[in-house]
Amino acid sequence: MSTNTVDRQTLSTTRRRRVPTLTQRQGRWGLLFAAPATVQIALWTGLPVLVSIILSFTNYDMLNPPEFLGFDNYVTLANDPVFWKALGNNFIMAIVGIPISILISLALAVMLNQGLRGNSIFRTAVFLPHVTATVAIAMIWLWIYSPGGNGLFNIVLGFFGVPNQAFLASPSQALPSVILVTIWQGIGLKMMIYLASLQGIDQQLYEAADIDGASAVQKFFRITIPMLKPVTFFILVTSIVGNFQTFDLIYNLTNGGPANSTTVITYQIYQTAFQQFRMGLATAQSVVLLIVLVVLTIFSRRITGGKDD
Amino acid sequence: MTDTVLPGTLDASAGTEQGAAERKAAARTAKQANKRSASKKRRISRAALTVLLIVVSFVMALPFVWMFLTSVRSSPEIFSSDMPMWPAEWHWENFTVALERAPFGIYARNSFIIAVVHTISNLVFGSMAGYALAKIRFKGSSVIFGFILASMMIPFYAIVIPEFLMIRFVPFAGGNDLFGQGGTGWYDTWWALLIPGLVSPFNIFLFRQFFISTPTELMEAARIDGASEARTFVQIMAPLIRPGMLTVALLAFEAGWNNFLWPLLVTSSTNLRTIQLGLSVFRQEAGTEFNLLMAGTTMAAVPMIVMFFFFQKQFVNGFVGSGLK
Secondary structure: OHHHOHHHHHHHOOOOOOOOOHHHHHHHHHHHHHHHHHHHHHHHHHHHHHHHHHHOOEEOOOOOOOEEOOOHHHHHHHOOHHHHHHHHHHHHHHHHHHHHHHHHHHHHHHHHOOOOOOHHHHHHHHHHHHHOOHHHHHHHHHHHOOOOOOOHHHHHHHHOOOOOOOHHHOOOOHHHHHHHHHHHHHHHHHHHHHHHHHHOOOHHHHHHHHHOOOOHHHHHHHHHHHHOHHHHHHHHHHHHHHHOOOOHHHHHHOOOOOOOOOOOHHHHHHHHHHOOOOHHHHHHHHHHHHHHHHHHHHHHHHHOOOOOO | OOOOOOHHHHOOOOOOHHHHHHHHHHHHHHHHHHHHHHHHHHHHHHHHHHHHHHHHHHHHHHHHHHHHHHHOOOHHHHHOOOOOOOOOOOOOHHHHHHHHHOOHHHHHHHHHHHHHHHHHHHHHHHHHHHHHHHHOOOOOHHHHHHHHHHHHOOOHHHHHHHHHHHHHOOOOOOOOOOOOOOOOOOOOOHHHHHHHHOOOHHHHHHHHHHHHOOOHHHHHHHHHOOOOHHHHHHHHHHHHOHHHHHHHHHHHHHHHHHOOHHHHHHOOOHHHOOHHHHHHHHHHHHOOOHHHHHHHHHHHHHHHHHHHHHOHHHHHHHHHHHHHO
């Protein structure tokens, strides 16, 4: 700690007992304050990243010592159709689900920004799925999608004369059914972020537009949308990052099935590591996930103009 | 529409003084009529908007309503093919039956302990580190801050395997030797549930942001008055960011209560299961008895919902603030 400033100090205090300067004293306290958290994160985030990368080049089953393999695990992944399927599902969920939920949440935010009575009730209703644990949400939708004719969706469809649907049990309907849940669950947070940034837009812009005789539609497309552009990019990229970390929902709703139709990258990692105990291969999958997400995060920082400093 | 009064039609007596006054009055009434019609239009569109929002809110809340309605249905009703929308009879005993089948009380207690410990540790260690990084100049602070920023980027799922292995091979724990061999380490212990989540880089980052906006003069004044750095922090600076503290507390508590994968991996005994994990296991055990499953789900979901009602504003600010900055 003090060795950092010791050079300057030793020059002037050859004889006197050394009294630490104010900056020195502060510096020690700074390090002391930051140390517990830094050590904790170094141990439980920094170290695991290194271990992950190292293990990804090995064959490791937890019982025998790791065996170095080179890039074999990555070659295996490249030739694994299920892994590609998982990645593909993540991309489909992102490409289909995110734009829909962004549009809905934007529309809701604009409506809620009108200052209607009962605003907080509406906000609560829309935000509730975000607060509730994904496990609980999966249980609720499992029941709503129940194929036996007493699931809510099949009851409603029954009114229109549509026969019972399998939903989560059908390879073609399972992924769309999962995407619907992610949309429902994701609207709340996006809506809140939009609402906050709507309230941050300078009202003078709208007043100036009023004087120029702009219509509500013109104001929306010429002022609101452009002003929301940065936050939309932010929501977009964080949603993509979040989408690649979907796990609880898949685990509890479909277990990746039927026929891998809803498997995702995190579910693959879980299965490979904790059901097949192929830790080396699973860490290689983790590293792929890490790379995808770091690229997306850096991309998001660029777009949002840097999170800080 | 009767609202548009054309100015031209009222111009008959233009020119005289009386006419001017009349014209003024007419203009005034016209203006008022316009205003009235505009507000009428606005009222109609606002009413339409309110109706639309009520519909949307209902759709968003419907799954929860459905969860609750199912939790009080009888078993025969669940399995009948023409199940009524509204339960014919309310079977509150489903909750006690679910509690008998699975110890949701123990699960909830475990989740609560984890959530509280993580909330406190995040507040203490996170605020200390955030304060140091925001307000104290020290060698290495930029390196530490860079490290914290970088670790914010690391997704939990990318490091979950090494974290699990670390838990499993903790030296001298659970029968392990120095090299972590021979036993089970911290597997299926409280340590595994509590230690890795003590502080998150994101919360440190949040605390740093909160402290940056506090006045440095106060800190300097306290120093000049001879207060130690620790005292300055605890008594002067930390109280300044109380709203921020509440935000982090809510985020940490929610994360603790809602966590699923980590408890799933590191525990196996019932008395260490968390509520989300217990719910997931209960689903397999209860099979298709959705009334019991929904009773359990209600018990797992309600604490967070109640908390959200109480701290709605802070919750919203927390989420928005955390995402936007």
